[in-house]
Amino acid sequence: MRRKVNFLLRKVGDLNILVPIGQEVLDLNAVITLNETGAYLWELLEEERSAEELAIALSEEFDVDIAQARIDVENFLKELRETGLVED
Amino acid sequence: MCYINNPPKDSAQLKSELSAEQWILLGKEAVDNGMLFLLLTGGEPLLHPGFFQILEGLKPLGILLILFTNGTLITKEVAKRIAQSPPYRIEITLYGATEKTYEAVTRIPGSYAQCLAGIEALLEQRLPLLLKTTITRQNVGELEAMRQLAHSFGVPFIGSWLLTERRDGAPSEVKDCRLSARECVMLEATDQISATEWQEAVLRGEKNSEENFYCLAGKSTFVITPSGEMNICIDLPFPSAKPLEIGFKSAWEEVQKFVDTAPPLSPICQACEDRIFCPRCPAWSYLENGTLTEPVPYLCEIAKERRKIYAP
Ligand code: SF4
Ligand code: SF4
Numbered sequence: 001m002r003r004k005v006n007f008l009l010r011k012v013g014d015l016n017i018l019v020p021i022g023q024e025v026l027d028l029n030a031v032i033t034l035n036e037t038g039a040y041l042w043e044l045l046e047e048e049r050s051a052e053e054l055a056i057a058l059s060e061e062f063d064v065d066i067a068q069a070r071i072d073v074e075n076f077l078k079e080l081r082e083t084g085l086v087e088d
Numbered sequence: 089m090c091y092i093n094n095p096p097k098d099s100a101q102l103k104s105e106l107s108a109e110q111w112i113l114l115g116k117e118a119v120d121n122g123m124l125f126l127l128l129t130g131g132e133p134l135l136h137p138g139f140f141q142i143l144e145g146l147k148p149l150g151i152l153l154i155l156f157t158n159g160t161l162i163t164k165e166v167a168k169r170i171a172q173s174p175p176y177r178i179e180i181t182l183y184g185a186t187e188k189t190y191e192a193v194t195r196i197p198g199s200y201a202q203c204l205a206g207i208e209a210l211l212e213q214r215l216p217l218l219l220k221t222t223i224t225r226q227n228v229g230e231l232e233a234m235r236q237l238a239h240s241f242g243v244p245f246i247g248s249w250l251l252t253e254r255r256d257g258a259p260s261e262v263k264d265c266r267l268s269a270r271e272c273v274m275l276e277a278t279d280q281i282s283a284t285e286w287q288e289a290v291l292r293g294e295k296n297s298e299e300n301f302y303c304l305a306g307k308s309t310f311v312i313t314p315s316g317e318m319n320i321c322i323d324l325p326f327p328s329a330k331p332l333e334i335g336f337k338s339a340w341e342e343v344q345k346f347v348d349t350a351p352p353l354s355p356i357c358q359a360c361e362d363r364i365f366c367p368r369c370p371a372w373s374y375l376e377n378g379t380l381t382e383p384v385p386y387l388c389e390i391a392k393e394r395r396k397i398y399a400p
Contacts, residue, residue: 008150012124019124019150025174025216031152 001077001088003045009034018042018085032083037062041076045086051077105314108138110332112145114312117336119149125176129156129322131314140169147173154179159206160199167209174215180207182221185233192226207241217241223249223275224265231275249275250367269389277397286398289364296363298353300370300381306347310340318343323371354381362391365398 006022016039018032026032034042040061041054051073059069080086106114115126126146133139134157146153155170159180162170170178180203184190190200210217219238223231231247238245249272267275276282296302303309305321312318318329318339327346329339350370357363360383368387370380377384 008148010124010150012122017124019152020174021148021150023172023174025214026176 001045001050001086002048003042003080003086004084007032007085009039009042011039016042032085037072038076041073105136106316106332108136108141108145110316111138111142114316114331114336115146115149115151117331119151121336121340124152125154126151127154127156128175132158132161134161134166143170143175144173152176156181157206158194158199158203159210160196160202162206162209164209164212167206167213167215170210171213171215174213177216177218178210179218179220180210182219182234182237184227185230185237189227189230193224207243211241211243217243218246219243220246220248223247223267225267226265228267228271228275266386269386269393272390273393273397276394283398286365286394290399294364296366298358300350300353301347303369306343310343320347321371324374351381354379354383356383357381360391362388362395365394366391 006020006024007018008021010017010019016034016036018034020026037058041058044054044057051070054077055066055069055073058064058073059066062069064072077086115123118126128142133155136142143153143155153175155175155178157178157180182190182203183193184200187200190203191197194200207217207219219234219241221227221231221234227234234247235245249267266272301307301320303321305324310318310320311322312331313325316330316332317325318331319325319327320343327342329342331339352358357366357368360366366387367390368384372384372387373379373382376386
């Protein structure tokens with residue numbers, strides 16, 4: 001899977017914010033923010049990646065064990081799918 | 089009131105406005121300096137001949153754009169094109185719920201129907217819309233009808249009633265248009281959310297900030313005028329920094345410095361027991377009495393009326 005092209009990740013102060021730059025319309029009050037690991041995974045998803053590839057990268061970059069990394073990646077991808085931010 | 093007081097093709101007015109390229113250049117510099125939200129307002133932003141060039145040039149920069157418009161220039165085609173680069177939010181001001189009242193305020197025949205058509209065109213494109221009004225003597229009787237109108241379109245509605253003097257200092261009819269302090273506060277009390285907020289603020293024993301600039305102006309917000317000057321907020325024409333000449337960053341520093349070194353609250357306001365109920369800010373003082381600090385009698389009355397209701 002990979003991320004949709006029409007969102008830009010902006011770092012503003014301490015926040016990582018996903019801003020739509022295409023025809024997507026957000027809810028009146030919604031702003032999508034990512035934590036540090038989410039922002040890292042989002043950058044990786046610029047290219048086609050499998051969940052396992054993401055988990056390995058996450059585990060190496062943030063020094064977490066692979067089982068935990070797999071859970072984190074699954075949760076993150078679930079949220080991205082629900083909000084339509086990735087394409088399989 | 090922001091309406092078309094100049095003819096749409098007023099050449100002197102157009103000449104004094106930045107070009108689309110200049111707006112986009114400023115947008116880029118602002119983004120490089122961390123700007124996330126950008127409000128396009130006027131007058132009427134759609135009157136700018138490069139409106140779409142600006143919208144389409146700013147959108148890819150990763151800005152959450154908000155558009156304030158009166159809606160009258162939004163045809164189906166215009167709405168379609170806006171939907172290609174949809175703003176994060178669009179807000180349209182209603183001046184009344186009926187043609188008679190709306191056009192008594194705008195003084196433009198046909199503007200009511202155009203506004204409604206604009207709302208419909210935007211909703212057809214599923215654009216995120218909010219309707220709002222500034223309550224005046226002329227339209228206060230239609231407040232509920234305006235709320236219903238927004239409801240019938242399925243969009244949120246907000247009303248505000250704090251009418252200030254004109255920003256350019258020209259004589260205005262504001263004193264004839266705005267509600268009396270008592271009327272404002274009675275009207276506010278009919279809004280359950282506002283009433284509860286005041287009651288809770290009193291229970292918490294809240295105190296207003298000791299700072300004169302207690303808002304975000306000059307801390308995280310600024311304004312750029314149609315001719316390209318950077319100011320503190322839309323109601324305060326200072327320090328007139330020139331980002332196109334000295335660069336965005338230096339202009340922004342000038343604005344911050346102005347706010348950081350602004351004079352403190354007047355001793356009267358500092359000692360005032362009603363301050364918790366008072367929305368005075370430097371812009372109010374400036375528009376009503378030409379200072380950045382002094383009390384605003386209209387707001388003193390409002391604060392007193394609020395105290396009578398919420399902390400008798
Ligand atoms: S109008 Fe008053 S509160 Fe609002 S930004 Fe200006 S100074 Fe601040
Ligand atoms: S403007 Fe009037 S009510 Fe407001 S703080 Fe100053 S003195 Fe008090």
